[in-house]
Amino acid sequence: MSGLIITVAQQKGGSGKTTVAAHLAVAFALAGKSVGILDVDPQGSLGEWFERREATLGEDDVGLVFRTASGWGARREAKQLARDHDIVVVDTPPKSDLEIRPAIEMADLVAVPVQPTPVDLWATAPTLAMAAKEGTASLIVINRALSRALLTAEMVTAAGELGHAVAQTHLGNRVAYPQSMGEGRTVLETAPGGLAAEEVEALAREILKQAGRR
Ligand SMILES: Nc1ncnc2c1ncn2[C@@H]1O[C@H](COP(=O)(O)OP(=O)(O)OP(=O)(O)O)[C@@H](O)[C@H]1O
Numbered sequence: 001m002s003g004l005i006i007t008v009a010q011q012k013g014g015s016g017k018t019t020v021a022a023h024l025a026v027a028f029a030l031a032g033k034s035v036g037i038l039d040v041d042p043q044g045s046l047g048e049w050f051e052r053r054e055a056t057l058g059e060d061d062v063g064l065v066f067r068t069a070s071g072w073g074a075r076r077e078a079k080q081l082a083r084d085h086d087i088v089v090v091d092t093p094p095k096s097d098l099e100i101r102p103a104i105e106m107a108d109l110v111a112v113p114v115q116p117t118p119v120d121l122w123a124t125a126p127t128l129a130m131a132a133k134e135g136t137a138s139l140i141v142i143n144r145a146l147s148r149a150l151l152t153a154e155m156v157t158a159a160g161e162l163g164h165a166v167a168q169t170h171l172g173n174r175v176a177y178p179q180s181m182g183e184g185r186t187v188l189e190t191a192p193g194g195l196a197a198e199e200v201e202a203l204a205r206e207i208l209k210q211a212g213r214r
């Protein structure tokens with residue numbers, strides 16, 4: 001059976017795609033899955049993170065297989081990774097439809113990170129529309145949520161009213177995320193058992209459930 005393909009996409013820049021992709025990939029790997037990651041973003045941020053990971057942990061201990069691809073080549077690369085792995089996580093660029101569409105079309109689920117503000121929520125519309133058009137299930141992931149912020153709750157309600165699925169788990173706005181990424185690691189490794197690690201693990205479980213496999 002071919003592995004599950006999870007694409008992280010959101011045309012708005014800086015919404016947390018690369019951070020979410022890296023964290024989900026490591027969460028799946030630590031849960032015992034074999035995981036491939038695919039960077040279709042020409043900015044190559046996920047690749048840079050992976051190179052740092054190799055430098056920090058050693059090439060044999062990164063726990064993930066990394067590939068890059070662009071445009072429709074992404075489809076072929078993702079399918080190939082999915083043949084050899086339980087899960088493939090795909091990171092996408094902002095804006096470029098050319099790179100995003102195939103990555104959405106080939107996915108079992110699109111995770112759409114969004115910061116909880118009205119403007120950011122509006123900016124998810126093209127990505128969610130693309131997923132609907134390609135027949136791929138999508139899940140909005142609230143990222144950089146501020147604790148006890150009324151706005152976050154309002155955004156969840158607003159997204160629900162638009163008919164979009166929103167992950168129950170939110171990722172908080174925590175310095176632990178950029179700090180861990182800078183070392184090629186994730187909060188699961190720099191602060192295991194902490195609040196950030198707990199929310200990432202919960203999100204990874206929720207995404208697998210949503211994508212139809214446990
Ligand atoms: N939950 C979080 N808490 C704190 N900082 C975060 C969080 N998520 C992301 N960031 C920070 O926000 C910035 C943008 O994140 P990231 O690079 O993951 O977004 P992106 O959507 O991949 O951006 P791009 O569109 O340029 O590819 C980075 O500096 C990152 O460290």
Ligand SMILES: [Mg+2]
Pocket residue numbers: 017018019041045091092093
């Ligand atoms: Mg990115």
